[in-house]
Structures are given as C-alpha cells and as structure tokens.
Amino acid sequence: MPPVIETQELTKRYGRRPALVDCSIAIPPGRIAGLVGPNGAGKSTLLALTCGLITPTEGRITVLGGAPGVNAAQLARVGFVAQDAPVYSGLSVADHLRLGARLNPRWDDGLARRRIERLGLDPDQKAGRLSGGQRAQLALTIAAAKRGELLILDEPVASLDPIARRTFLYDLLDFVGELGVTVVLSSHLLGDLAQVCDHLIVLGGGRVQIAGDVADILAVHHRIAADRSGAGGLPSGAQVVFTDRGVSGGSTIVRSAEPIPGAEHTDLEDIGMAYMMAAEARR
C-alpha cells in the first residue's frame, strides 16, 4: 500500500527563514501518526503543507497519491482541524452540521448526529457557549463526517483538561477503528500521543529527528545509566541520542539495533524527549 503522506526533502522557508528543512517522511495508511516538537519546530508548517494551505519552497509532497489541495476532489478526501478547534461561535451545534452537509459532498449525517448525541451535546447550543473540550469534539465530528481518508489535527487537545484530553483521545481511537482513516495529530503532550499513536514524527529546529512506526522505534531504543554511555561499553553502531544528567545520576537514551546488556525499558515519551533535547542542544 502506498503511503498516505510522502515527502522528499521537503523544505519551506518564510522569506529567508527556514521553517521546515529536508523533511522526508512516509506515513502508511491506517496509522495514527503523532507529530511532536518544541515551539517553532515546524509542526504547523508541515500540516499546512499537507493540506495544501501553503506550497513548498523545495522538495516534494504527495498526499493520497496527488498534490495536496490540488482540486475540490482532493480537498474532500482530507479533514483538517486547525489549532484551537475553530467553530463559528454564533452558530448552534445543529447549524454546524447543516453547514457541513451543504459544503461536503460525502457528508455522513448519520455519523455526525450519532456522535453529537453520544457526546451529550445539545444541538441548539451556540458553539460559542460550549466548553473547550466540547468545541474540540464538535470540530472533530465535523472533520470526521466529511468522510475523508485522512484526518489532520493540529494540537486538538492543547486547551483541554486531562479528563477531556483522555476522553477526546480514546474517542479518536474508537472512531479511527470505525472509519478506517489515517490520522496525523500534532501535540506537545508526548504522554498523550504515546497512548494512541502507532507512528511518530519528532521535529526539532525544522528538521526530522526521528520518524517511523512506534513498534520499530521502541525496538531499537534503550535506556542506560549516564555513566555507561561512553562508546566503549556499547555495541558497534550504537548511537547515543541524549544524556539527561538531571534525574538520579542521569540516564542516556541509546539507539542500537543490537541488544544492550543491562539496559532498561524505555518508552515513547522518553525517546521523543531525548530527540527533542538533543536537537535543542545542537542549536
């Protein structure tokens, strides 16, 4: 199956300022891909390129086999929820569904109504009076009912409390299972992404630090005590990603296809953080 999103040496500059540099990624179909990186790392730029809202300065990007946003048919296949879950505050929940039905040729009204009911949203409530979590859920419902093949969510949980975040993410999981779509989800909250993502892209300073399926990433990363991180004690080909000296003597995340005797389990949160810290340290 060809990737849903594929980029080759994709670069975007605003004027002379590079926002994304030589980005080469491939997201296979059916994945929930997490996109993380510190402020200004290039996440929104990559998502905007994916939706065709902006065009590359150099390199190539293919979305669902074509140029992003090239025509109405292509746009109909992609659902996009921008940062802060934009909704029309003067319109009611029901008005949003009516607008969605009018604007989207493949609109799934049954799906939209079922979700609104399940979430307990009052159809007559004005969107401006919904809570942040409810607004995020409404925006996700509209993007989903478009019945596209790719859902792009730019920091959809940023303004939500931990309970609303958890509900939103588990709901997303359910619904990806139901619709079989591919999702790209950006967030600063690595712990949240680790719960739902099976593909990860870490950006730092506009460059891809690591990208791939979560299972593959976990298989080649190890945590060892900081004082063992001298290259002498590691298998050949091992790469020290980052040493964090702050936590009880410190620890080092190492990338190695070979097992490392005595290494501890590490998780996606630690690995993502190590790549981001390493990128920051190089700047």
Ligand SMILES: Nc1ncnc2c1ncn2[C@@H]1O[C@H](COP(=O)(O)OP(=O)(O)OP(=O)(O)O)[C@@H](O)[C@H]1O
């Ligand atoms: N329209 C623009 N004009 C000029 N520079 C921009 C524009 N949009 C983004 N940038 C710059 O490009 C870089 C990447 O920005 P981007 O918004 O993609 O990062 P981000 O990872 O989404 O950040 P955040 O986590 O803060 O939302 C930053 O240095 C930013 O200042």
